[in-house]
Amino acid sequence: MKDELFLRGHRIPMTKEVVRALVLERLELAKARCFIDVGAGTGSVSIEAALRYPTLDILAIERKEEALALIAENIRYFGCHLVRIQSGEAPVPLDNNADAIFVGGTGGHLTEMIDWSLAHLNQGGRLVMTFILLENFTQALSHLQACQVTALDGREIQVGELTALGQGHYFKPNNPTYLISCQKGSGQGEQSDD
Numbered sequence: 458m459k460d461e462l463f464l465r466g467h468r469i470p471m472t473k474e475v476v477r478a479l480v481l482e483r484l485e486l487a488k489a490r491c492f493i494d495v496g497a498g499t500g501s502v503s504i505e506a507a508l509r510y511p512t513l514d515i516l517a518i519e520r521k522e523e524a525l526a527l528i529a530e531n532i533r534y535f536g537c538h539l540v541r542i543q544s545g546e547a548p549v550p551l552d553n554n555a556d557a558i559f560v561g562g563t564g565g566h567l568t569e570m571i572d573w574s575l576a577h578l579n580q581g582g583r584l585v586m587t588f589i590l591l592e593n594f595t596q597a598l599s600h601l602q603a604c605q606v607t608a609l610d611g612r613e614i615q616v617g618e619l620t621a622l623g624q625g626h627y628f629k630p631n632n633p634t635y636l637i638s639c640q641k642g643s644g645q646g647e648q649s650d651d
Contacts, residue, residue: 458505466527470498472561475616476587476634477502480559483585483610483638486510489556493518493577495547495570496562500528500540507537515539516555520546520564548573555579560586567593568600575604578641585638594635606639 460474472480486492486506490513494503497517507515517540519525525544532540543549546564554577563570563586574584584606588594594611601609613635617628 458501458508460501463499463501463504463531465499466523469521469524469527470496470562471501472498472587473616473631473634476614476636477505479612479614479636480585480587481506481509483636484557484559484583486513486557489583490514491553491555492516492557493551493555493559495558495560495574496520496564497528497542498524498561500531500542502559502561503528503540504531504535504537507540508535511539514541516541516543516551518543518545518547518549520544551577555582557583558585560584563593567596571597571600571604575606575641580641580643582641583638584641585636588635588637589632591635594637597637601637601639605642607642608638608640610638612636 480502492506492513492515494517497503497519500517503515503517506513517528519528525542528542548569556579558574558578560570586597598611613633615633617630619626620629
């Protein structure tokens with residue numbers, strides 16, 4: 458879906474079209490029943506997931522009041538009324554687990570968010586995270602390697618947009634986005650009795 462289709466707010470983050478396409482592919486939502494979108498921003502990932510997979514149970518978690526209102530507006534605009542919104546700063550308590558979790562923002566709680574995500578993923582569930590800071594990417598990669606998840610993968614996504622310049626055109630580069638995807642392995646995220 459093109460970014461221009463979404464209602465946008467002032468300074469509300471949105472996972473951009475090219476990144477969103479790879480995020481959705483890596484989440485493997487065709488196999489999922491329940492999906493959690495953490496730091497949902499405009500709700501672009503949740504909404505595109507709902508449009509692609511209309512029977513998918515989707516929970517969008519967001520802490521900013523302005524963003525929560527914008528997610529609700531986008532849900533109405535696209536008619537994705539089954540997307541549930543939860544106000545709160547993750548990690549938040551949840552009643553059930555998910556088959557896929559996307560973390561688009563950590564609120565400064567990166568390793569806690571990874572541990573929370575793995576604890577709330579079903580066995581074989583997919584975790585996908587995006588970052589704009591290289592330091593956050595490397596910290597997440599290091600932490601996930603210690604968690605011994607499977608299918609751990611990282612990508613740098615660098616996209617340029619065709620832009621007019623005088624009589625010609627050039628590709629105006631966007632800032633890179635870093636993506637990590639993995640799968641919950643056996644015994645990962647389980648609560649210990651120690």
